[in-house]
Amino acid sequence: MTRKIKIFDTTLRDGEQSPGASMNTEEKLVVTRELLRMNVDVIEAGFPISSPGDFESVRRIAELAGDNAIVCGLTRAVDKDIDCAADALKYAKHPRIHTGLGVSPSHIHDKLHMTEDEVVERAAHCVAYAKKYVDDVEFYAEDAGRSDYDFLVRVIQAAVDAGATVVNIPDTTGYSLPIEFGRRIKYLRDNVKGIENVDISVHCHNDLGMATALALEGVRNGATQIECTINGLGERAGNTAVEEVVMAIKMHGKELDAHTDINTREFVKASHLITTITGMGVQANKAIVGANAFAHSSGIHQDGVLKKRDTYEIIDPADVGAGESKIILTARSGHAALKHRLEELGYEFSPEKLDKLYEAFLNIADKKKEVYDEDLESLVNEHDRNETAIYALEAVQVSCGYPLTPTATVTMKHKDDEPVTTCAFGTGPVDAAYKAVDNIVKVQNDLSEFSVQAVTRGIDALGEVTVRVKAENGEVYIGRGADNDIIVSSTKAYINALNRLIADQGIDAK
Ligand code: KIV
Ligand code: ZN
Secondary structure, eight states: OOEEOEEEEOTTTTGGGSTTOOOOHHHHHHHHHHHHHHTOSEEEEEOGGGOHHHHHHHHHHHHHHGGGSEEEEEEESOHHHHHHHHHHTTTOSSEEEEEEEEOSHIIIIIIIOOOHHHHHHHHHHHHHHHHTTOSEEEEEEETGGGSOHHHHHHHHHHHHHTTOSEEEEEETTSOSOHHHHHHHHHHHHHHSTTGGGSEEEEEEBOTTSOHHHHHHHHHHTTOOEEEEBGGGOOSTTOBOBHHHHHHHHHHTHHHHTEEOOOOGGGHHHHHHHHHHHHOOOOOTTOTTTSTTTTEEOSHHHHHHHHHOGGGTOSSOGGGGTOOSOEEOBOTTOOHHHHHHHHHHTTOOOOHHHHHHHHHHHHHHHHHSSOBOHHHHHHHHHHHHHHHTOSEEEEEEEEEOOTTSOOEEEEEEEETTSOEEEEEEEOSSHHHHHHHHHHHHSOOOEEEEEEEEEESSSSTTOOEEEEEEEEETTSOEEEEEEEESSHHHHHHHHHHHHHHHHHHHHTOOOO
16 A cells, blocks of 8 residues: 555645635635545645634634544744634644744744744744644744755754654745755655654645645655645745646556545536636646646547547546546647537538538638537538528628728629629628629518627637528528628528528529
């Protein structure tokens, strides 16, 4: 059996420190329920002395978590902070006080204005003081990533001797290289007496984009707890992302001699929850939970994934609650992807028809970033209309605007004849195009309805036009047309209605 790595979630404390990510108590309780579903080992619920709101949140989260997780409150190495945290945690089934102070030269001299000896003494004092209230005391050595190795050993030794159950080694500024951070953890393991009886925790920030790598290197060198947040939320560039570090351990458990007890199927839901509550979304290409994490857009990749998912995917999307892999239809998609999606939508076509549809698909895809299912439906319908058409539109061009007279030039082809081009003026560009069509298709009719609808979202959406034309005998014919260009879809819709009228009434419209 591999080592169990405890997951200490600090979304509600370090995550909440992220500018713009503050949450009220009710929202924190919603997040707590999600953390419990994820089965995290420790929930850092807040910094009780920082505000009455934070105190109340820690108190309510402690009650809610009950037996299901350790609930932790942060303090400075100050007695009144520890008193306050103990008070907030008094109803917790498994309370933990997380106390500590800075240990790097910059923190000791420029922030705390203390001597090294005073820091060691304060470390021992705060742990012993917290121990009066709770058995489980975690000591953090802030900015350990930039501290002197031997001084860090002295401080951590003092904390362990005073009864700390967990020693947290943060790379507070995200400064370290993973290899160096790992070496530091190993140095502590080799030099602090009794460290084998406590958990070594790693708390890494993402200032150089390496928070996940740092935490993993810590684990490889003996850490047994990782501090992390949903979506990597946290101060500045954030913390280690829980979804990344846990999935990396899941993939490489053997090499790391590690496993976690996290329910990874909650990851996408948890990510969306944090986005909804904080308004801070993740980028589309974010590992594990980004919108594109399981989306394939290039033809070569799509072909591979459709043959066997793991040609381009190392994680089954269902394992992180992301549903299924997504094939994104774009101008780079091949026949295989189009065929697959059309089949999923319930269409089956001959190879010849598929070739024609693929051409029409590329036409749309060249104009749009992404081709959606609705576009495909529209494309298939459009294709069917053209197949049976008596008259087909070959080209339409309009010029209009203030103070121009709207003019349209239309080229159309009767199924048995050569193409014909004509032009006309109108009250607007659609009217001009319809008049040009009327120059070619000579059939009496009355346009009784005209409506436009966007088929999908976005400025580049296909516009679908529906028209109703009334024949001389009062019969009404509906026509539809779809295109990115509204003038083109309008013209196609009109021609479609006229084709139906001509076919139904057996009129010679030449
Ligand atoms: O980054 C850090 O050092 C911290 C400590 C308070 C644990 O958040
Ligand atoms: Zn931090």
